[in-house]
Amino acid sequence: MDKTxxxxxxxxxxxxxxxxxxxxxxxxxxxxxxxxxxxxxxxGHARREVVEHLGAVAVVAIDEQDRVVLLHQYRYPVGRRLWELPAGLLDVAGEEPVRTARRELVEEAGIAATDWSVLVDVVSSPGFTDESIRIFLATGLSDVDRPEAVGDEEADLVVHRVPFDEAVDMVLAGEIVNAPAVSGLLAAKAVRDGARPARPVDAEWRDRPQRFRRRLGR
Structure with missing residues (x-):
């Protein structure tokens, strides 16, 4: 036996x-x-069907008024709009996760941030996929130009700034069910309450997906 x-x-x-x-x-x-x-x-042996994924990042972005940036976006597989964090795939070859997070925050919400740290890493559904999501905390926010989205669900997303405590209540009430948003908001609350510090942006990410990236030569 050992100890955690x-x-x-x-x-x-x-x-x-x-x-x-x-x-x-x-x-x-x-x-x-x-x-x-x-x-x-x-x-014996058993068949295991595995979805290989690029991995993703998400951002808990909190402004000086203690509001968190949330997106309301339609998700076709579940057939409704969900409350989510700004997020995106690690689909640019050689791009560090924090750089992807910075880019996605600009592209989806029109926001830049000066201060970044890692909140939590989430293996979203390990029963069938290797997808892992790194969730960052971003503060020191400022508004920047947001590129116009055309032709997909992002063209319909709406950006909101919600009081942080209200967003946590939305998680516990079942109004926010998106996995990165649930994990990120609760992790941010733990960090803000002093339970433990956030990690640096280059912290080890043990479960970052690699197999599909290698297929694509990235």
Whole structure:
């Protein structure tokens, strides 16, 4: 047994999950789907379908009036508009995550920020995808020109500045359900309450997706 940083004792499983076979089902521009046969404890094997993802960033941007920047945006898979943080894919070759976050904050909300740190990293749904999202805290906000979005859901998104405590209440009331927004807002509250400090922008990101990036040569 060993201990986590919280002092909780835990045990680790010992089986090595090996890939016995793998086939591509679909390869697109922002994700791929592969099907693997994986060696299981006891000598058997099981099929695991895995969505490979580029990874993403999101931003909890808080202004001097203690308001957080939220987007109200239509999401086709769930069939409705969701409250979200400014966010985007890590789809530019060689671009550091914090640079992507800066760019997305400008492009989606028309906002620049001077001070950046890492709040939390989220593996969104590890049962079927390697997607991981790094969520930043940004302060020292200023308005800048926002590029015009044409031809997709972003052309319809609306930018709001919501009192931070109200946004946290929206999470707990089930009004904000987007995973990066829920995680980022609650992490920001913990940091602001002094539970622990935020991390530097170049902090280790252990689970940043790599496989799909390698497919694309990025």
């Amino acid at each position: 940083g919280s002092g909780v004792e835990r045990t680790n499983g010992e089986h090595e999950f090996t890939t016995l076979a793998s086939e591509d089902v679909y390869v697109g521009t922002i994700l791929a789907l592969r099907a693997d046969e994986v060696g299981m404890p006891g000598g």
